[in-house]
Amino acid sequence: MTLAATELAFRAASVALLLVLAASLVSDFRNVLAARLGAAFALGSAAHAASYSVDVTSRIPLQHAPLIALSTGTIVVFWLFTRSLFDDEFRLRWWHGWVWALVTAFSFAGCVWIAPSGHVRFSVTVVNLIVLGFIALAVGEMIASWPADLVERRRHVRVFIVCVTALYGGLNAVLQIVVAGHHVGDVAETINAGVLACTVAAIVYAMMRVDGADLFPAAAEPAPPIVFSQPAADDAADQKLIDALMRLMADERIYRQENITIGVLAGRLKIPEYRLRRLINQRLGYRNFNVFLNNHRIEEAKAALADPAQAEVPVITIAMDAGFQSLGPFNRAFKAVTGVTPTEYRRLKVNAA
Template sequence: MTLAAAELAFRAASVALLLVLAASLVSDFRNVLAGRLGAALALGLAAHAVSYSVDVTSRIPPWHAPLIALSTGNIVVFWLFTRALFDDEFRLSRWHGWVWALVTAFSFVGCLWIAPGGHVRFSVTVVNLIVLGFIALAIGQTIASWPADLVERRRRVRVFLVCAGALYGGVNALLQISVAGSRVGDAADTINAGVLACIVAAIAYAMMRVDAADLFPVAAKAAPAVIFSPQAAEDAADQKSIDALMRLMADERVYRQENITIGVLAGRLKIPEYRLRRLINQRLGYRNFNVFLNNHRIEEAKAALADPAQAEVPVITIAMDAGFQSLGPFNRAFKAVTGVTPTEYRRLKASAA
């Protein structure tokens, strides 16, 4: 088999797997943001598999330009996908679309005008620095969000998905910057296509090994009530640990502590962190530790906002007393749970009194 034939086979395999993955995500999780972003990411990777070349010269086929632009803009989708994957409460904003559009447009302009105008190295370097920047954001999101994830079966898969994508994209970006404007031969493209096919196959295999409903929540639901049903515990040890946890929440209000972590809470309860993670997820129904804490904080804030004796207390004071560090996250979390802002909630309670 020639290098050209091997490269074509690898590209075709990658595109086929990615299209099947995208179709599966759209079919099963079209109503879930992470599922839709995952499908968009798969389609962007398919465009990358068709159009990518390690070496970039000034002459880029015109039909390649849109595919290359979509491939470049896909790094923004990758970053958004990591955010949605690790935060069930994440929502897209209009500015996210503008960021994607600007990155895609710059790549398109670079293909058709900047590189052919004699500025190949500049165009390639800027595009790939953008790629590296969004990879860094995705890795940072993974590091920041991973400890709060309570669904054990998806934690390692999520990290694998992000690390595999970041490693492949980062190596390619650095490689393109180093060889911009020069010819490196067909072997490099064949190897790259083979690596991509292996990574896509590994990601598809990893996603099949975890319950899709764990990876992508079927529906965004409000956090469960903090009242625990004794029937949820299967044994006395779990019941005892949960009772102790709820006492810490209700009596000592540990959720008020700054930067409280699941590790610190497990230490207070004298149980392993993995066991506390499992209890909060499987017994109390939470998928994220921060949501668990915020639910208790919001319950306290709701009581304070409904209290006529605290009618003159500023909302930010109530938020800080409950354990929030700033007003913005408090407002967003409060509205996600109650459907109204804290100020509206206070007004409604006052008018109903």
């Protein structure tokens, strides 16, 4: 088999796997934002597999420009996919679409105007620096959000998906910047296509090993009610730990501490971190540690907002006292739980009194 045929086979395999993955996500989880973004990322990656070339030395065929532009814009989708993957409460904003459109438009302009006018290296460098920037944002999101994940079955899979994608994308971006304007040969193109096929296969395999309902919850679940005593099936030790945890929450209000982590909480209970994750997830019904904390904070805030004696206390003071660091996250979390803003909640309680 010639190098050209081998490269084509690798590209075809990548495209086929990505299209199957996209179809599966849309079919099984069409109502879940993370799955829809995952499907969009898979489709954009298929465009990358079909059009990507390390060798950028001359005018790009016009018919390839839309695919290349779509491929470049996929890095924005990757960033959004990472955010939705690690934050069950993430929602798309109007400006996300503008960011994607601007990146895609610049890549298209690079293909049809900037590079053909003699500025190949400039065009390739800027596009790939954009790619590296969004990869850095995605990795930063993963690092910041991963510790709060309480679902053990999906924690490592999600990190694997992001890390493998970021590693492949980052290395390719650096490589293309280094060799821009120089011929690299068919061997390099074939190796790159092979690495992409292996990367796609590894990600698909990793996703198959975890229950889709864990990776992509079928629906946004409301925060579970705070439970101060929950029957343990046959495990008195677990029940004792749950009681101790709830005492920390109710009596010491440890959720008020700045930058409280699950590691700190596990240390206070003198148990391994993985065990506390399992207890909060399987016994109390939470999928995310921050949601667990915020539910307690919101319960305190609700009591304060409904208290006539605190009618003149500013909402931001109540939020900060409960452990929130700023007003914006408090308002969003409060409305997600109660369906109304803190100010509306206070007014309703006053009218009902």
